[in-house]
Every structure is written in structure tokens, then in C-alpha cells.
Amino acid sequence: MQARETLGENEEGRWVTGHLAGDPQAFGALVDHYQIRLINFINRSLGDRERAEDLVQEVFIRVYRHLHRFDQTKKFSTWIYTIASNLTKNELRNRRRSPVVLFQTISRNWDADHRPLQFEDRGQHPDAVYRKRQLEELVDRSVSRLPEHHRVVFVLRELEGKTYQEIADITGCTLGTVKSRLNRSRSRFVELIGPLLD
Numbered sequence: 001m002q003a004r005e006t007l008g009e010n011e012e013g014r015w016v017t018g019h020l021a022g023d024p025q026a027f028g029a030l031v032d033h034y035q036i037r038l039i040n041f042i043n044r045s046l047g048d049r050e051r052a053e054d055l056v057q058e059v060f061i062r063v064y065r066h067l068h069r070f071d072q073t074k075k076f077s078t079w080i081y082t083i084a085s086n087l088t089k090n091e092l093r094n095r096r097r098s099p100v101v102l103f104q105t106i107s108r109n110w111d112a113d114h115r116p117l118q119f120e121d122r123g124q125h126p127d128a129v130y131r132k133r134q135l136e137e138l139v140d141r142s143v144s145r146l147p148e149h150h151r152v153v154f155v156l157r158e159l160e161g162k163t164y165q166e167i168a169d170i171t172g173c174t175l176g177t178v179k180s181r182l183n184r185s186r187s188r189f190v191e192l193i194g195p196l197l198d
Contacts, residue, residue, distance in 0.1 A: 012076045020068060027067075030076075031060055037160075038084050044155045045088045047144050055087050081162070081170045085152060092148055142192040150185035153178055158186075 012033070018026030038059055043052035062083050070079055146154055152171060156162040162170070167178045 013072065016067065016070065016072060016076060027064060030063070034077075034080055035060075038080070041081070041155065041160060042084055042088050044140070044143060044159065045148070045151060046091060051091065055091060056084070058087055059084050075166070078166050078169045081156070081160075081166070082172075085170050088152075089148075138193055138196045142189055142196065145192050146185050146188055150181050150188065153181045154185040154189065157182055 012030070015026045015029045015033075019030070035056060038056045039049070039052050042055050043049045046052055046055075059080065063080060070076065143151060143154060143159075153167055153173075156167045156170060157164075164175055164178050164182075167173075168175050171178065173181070
């Protein structure tokens with residue numbers, strides 16, 4: 001599984017080509033590679049892991065139905081994250097229309113074992129591990145308080161490691177807008193997390 005996590009775009013291209021050629025295992029390889037990443041990405045925006053899991057299933061249904069239309073000269077990761085981002089935006093829009101909006105913090109629903117940026121050293125002293133987990137909870141709590149359009153670019157850049165161009169492609173924004181939103185989101189993040197660290 002760890003080897004699959006580090007595979008590059010060439011492998012993804014083979015999976016896409018394999019699926020289109022009728023290989024029954026190729027689509028499963030794409031699902032295995034992206035499922036947890038997309039759940040984490042959507043969960044950071046919604047703060048609702050169960051709903052994130054449902055939306056990721058919808059992402060894969062759409063990918064399955066429309067993969068034959070995917071332009072293979074483009075990056076598959078950008079395409080699948082764009083689908084996930086659009087479904088997340090729709091969900092947030094629908095929640096705002098709902099008379100009852102239940103706000104749940106990201107940290108309450110977060111599965112710490114699946115954080116992409118968590119490289120926990122099992123040899124660390126228990127106190128260090130505890131402090132690190134506390135810090136991760138504070139990060140998640142602060143991220144959840146960013147405005148939606150700032151939160152998405154912040155998560156994509158700072159937690160998912162996407163390039164500015166990938167973020168622009170995923171969100172449909174210009175590079176200038178992405179950079180502007182990132183600057184604002186970083187400043188706001190520092191303001192939010194600062195008092196929690198004192």
C-alpha cells in the first residue's frame with residue numbers, strides 16, 4: 001500500500017488506460033490510491049467524515065461514468081480533485097440553504113491515522129506524540145474557521161501540497177486569485193491559531 005501511495009502520474013496513466021481497455025482491476029487501483037486522500041480533503045472542508053465518505057463515493061461514480069472523456073494529456077489528480085471540490089462546494093451551498101445548519105469542527109470528526117502530513121515516529125516519547133496530536137487538533141480547528149473559499153485553497157496548498165497551477169485548475173480561479181486567497185488565508189490562520197498556542 002505504501003508503494004502505491006508514492007507512485008507517480010505514469011502509473012495513474014496506466015490505470016486510466018487499463019480501465020478504458022477493460023482491465024477490471026485498473027479502476028480499483030485508482031480508488032485505492034485516491035480514496036483516503038479525497039475523504040481527508042473533503043472532510044477538512046465539511047467537518048463531517050461520514051458525509052465526506054458519501055461524497056467520495058459520488059466522486060468515483062462520476063469518474064467511472066466520465067473517464068472516457070478525460071483528456072489524458074492533463075493530470076488525472078487535478079481532474080479528480082476538481083470533481084471533489086465541486087461536489088464539496090455544492091454540499092456547502094445546500095447546507096446554507098437548509099434551515100438547520102449543524103456546524104461540526106474538523107477536529108471532532110478527524111481520523112488522525114489518515115492524515116497525509118502525519119509522519120509519527122513510533123519511537124517518540126509519548127509526551128511528544130501527545131503534543132503533536134494536540135497541535136494537529138489546533139490546526140484543524142483553525143482551518144475549519146477560515147472562510148470557505150480561503151479554506152479550500154489553504155487545504156489544497158498547505159495540507160495537500162498542490163501547486164498554485166493545480167489549485168487554479170481545481171478551483172477554476174486565476175493564479176492571481178489563488179495567490180491572493182492563500183495570502184489572506186495564511187494571515188487569518190496565523191491569527192486564529194496564535195492564541196491557541198499561547
